[in-house]
Amino acid sequence: xxxxxQGEFSSLxxxxxxxxxxxxxxxxxNSVYIVKKNGDQMHVFSVYNRDIEIVPEGFQVPxxxxxxxxxxxxxxxxxxxxxxxxNESTREMDITEELDARGFLGVPLCNRxxxxxxxxxxxxxxxxxxxxxDISYLKxxxxxxxxxxxxxxxxxxxxxxxxxxxxxxxxxxVLPVQGIIDEKRAEKLMEEMLKETAERQLDxxxxxxxxxxxxxxxxxxxLIRLIQAVNLMGAGTxxxxxxxxxxxxxxxxxxxKDTQAAPNLEAALKMAGLYISKEADQA
Numbered sequence: 001x002x003x004x005x006q007g008e009f010s011s012l013x014x015x016x017x018x019x020x021x022x023x024x025x026x027x028x029x030n031s032v033y034i035v036k037k038n039g040d041q042m043h044v045f046s047v048y049n050r051d052i053e054i055v056p057e058g059f060q061v062p063x064x065x066x067x068x069x070x071x072x073x074x075x076x077x078x079x080x081x082x083x084x085x086x087n088e089s090t091r092e093m094d095i096t097e098e099l100d101a102r103g104f105l106g107v108p109l110c111n112r113x114x115x116x117x118x119x120x121x122x123x124x125x126x127x128x129x130x131x132x133x134d135i136s137y138l139k140x141x142x143x144x145x146x147x148x149x150x151x152x153x154x155x156x157x158x159x160x161x162x163x164x165x166x167x168x169x170x171x172x173x174v175l176p177v178q179g180i181i182d183e184k185r186a187e188k189l190m191e192e193m194l195k196e197t198a199e200r201q202l203d204x205x206x207x208x209x210x211x212x213x214x215x216x217x218x219x220x221x222x223l224i225r226l227i228q229a230v231n232l233m234g235a236g237t238x239x240x241x242x243x244x245x246x247x248x249x250x251x252x253x254x255x256x257k258d259t260q261a262a263p264n265l266e267a268a269l270k271m272a273g274l275y276i277s278k279e280a281d282q283a
Contacts, residue, residue, distance in 0.1 A: 012046070012148045020048030023141055027105070027134055029122040031055045034109060034145070035068050036118040042066040045118065054101055054123055061095055068119040071106040078139065080105045082129040103128025105135065107142045111149045120145060165196040171203035172272045174265070177223070178211035186222035194229055202235045204272035208265060210241030219246060219256070227259055236260070240268040 012034075020032040031054040033047035044059040063069050070079040070089055081087040081104045084096045090104070105128070106121040120142040166174045175193055179185075197205060207223065227237045239261045247261075262268035 012145065015148050016046045016145060017048055019141055019145060020046075021050075023122060023138065024048060024050045026137060027122050027128075027130070029103065029105075029124045029128065031101075031123040033121055033123075034118055035066065035121060037063070037068070037072075037116055040064075042068045042118070052125070054099055054125065065093060065095055067093075067095065067104055067106055067121065071119045071121070072108055072116060078105070078107045078135050080130050080135070083127045099123070100125070102126055105130050105138060107135070107139050109142050109149070110146055117146070117149050165192060167200060168206075168269065168272075169274060171201065172206070172269070172274060173200060173202055173204075174206045174208055176208045176211060179213050181212070181220045181222055186220070189222065190226055190229065193226055194233065197230055197233050197235050202230075204236045204238060205230050206238045206240060206265070206268045206272065208241050208268075209239060212241070224256065227256075236272070238262055238268045238271045240265055 016034055023032045024030065030051055031047065031049045033055050034045045035042045036045040040063050042061050042063055044055055044057060047055050047057050047059075049055065067079065067081075067084075067090065081090050083102050084090045084093075084104055085102065090096050101123050103124040103126060104121065106119045109117045109120045111117055120138060122138065164176065166176070168174055173196060175189075177189070181189065193205065196202065207227075209223075212220075230237050237259060239259060240263070242261060260271055262271055
C-alpha cells in the first residue's frame with residue numbers, strides 16, 4: 001500500500017508553478033507554496049522561490065509548529081503576519097528562527113466538497129503588510145487550485161472505479177480492493193460484496209488489499225464494516241496484501257483482532273480450504 005504521493009496530483013503540481021509566479025508578482029513575495037496536510041504533519045507539496053530559496057521542496061514540519069495551524073484555525077479564513085518575528089502568534093515558533101523570514105500570508109486550500117487539502121502560502125524575507133485586496137486575490141487563487149485538486153482526485157478514483165468480485169470456486173470469492181476508498185466507492189463496495197455473498201452463498205470472502213491506497217496507513221473504516229457485515233451473513237473473511245506499516249499501525253485495533261490474515265493470496269486460499277497444486281512434469 002502506498003500513501004498519496006505527488007504523482008496522484010500531477011496536474012496540480014504543474015499548474016501550481018504557473019500560478020505561483022503570478023502570485024509572487026502580484027503580492028511582491030519571494031516564495032509561494034502549497035502545504036499539504038498529512039495527518040499531524042504539514043508537507044510542502046509544491047513551491048516557487050523567486051530570488052532566493054526560503055522554503056525547500058519537500059520541507060516538512062509538525063502541524064502545531066507550522067504557520068498553517070494558524071491559517072486553518074483562523075475564523076477569518078486567512079492568517080497574515082507583517083513581521084513573523086514581531087507577531088505574538090509566531091515569534092516564539094521554531095520555524096520562524098529556522099526560515100528567517102518576515103512577511104507571511106496564508107489561506108486554506110480545500111477541494112470542492114470543502115475538505116481541507118492544506119494551505120496556499122506566500123512568504124518573504126522582508127516585512128510585508130497586506131490589504132484586503134491582497135487577501136481576496138490569494139483566496140481567489142486558492143479557489144482556482146481547488147478545482148485542479150478536484151480534477152486530480154477524480155482522475156485517481158476513476159482509474160480504480162471497478163470493484164470486480166472474482167469467484168474462485170464454489171463458496172469462495174476474491175475481492176481485489178484498489179485505489180482510494182471514498183464514500184461513494186465505499187457504498188458501492190458494500191452493496192456489491194453483500195449481494196455476491198448472498199447470491200453465491202459464499203463461505204469465504206478473501207479481501208486482497210495489495211492495491212489499496214491509504215492515507216497515513218489508516219485502515220479504512222468501511223472495510224471493517226464490510227468484514228462485520230459479511231461475517232453476519234455467515235461467511236468468513238481473510239485479508240491479504242496488508243503492508244507491514246499498516247499492520248503495525250492497526251495492531252491494537254480490536255475490530256481486526258479476530259480477522260484472519262494471510263501474507264499472500266495462495267496462503268489466503270489455503271485458509272479457505274483450497275490448495276494450488278502443480279502437476280509433475282511427465283517424462
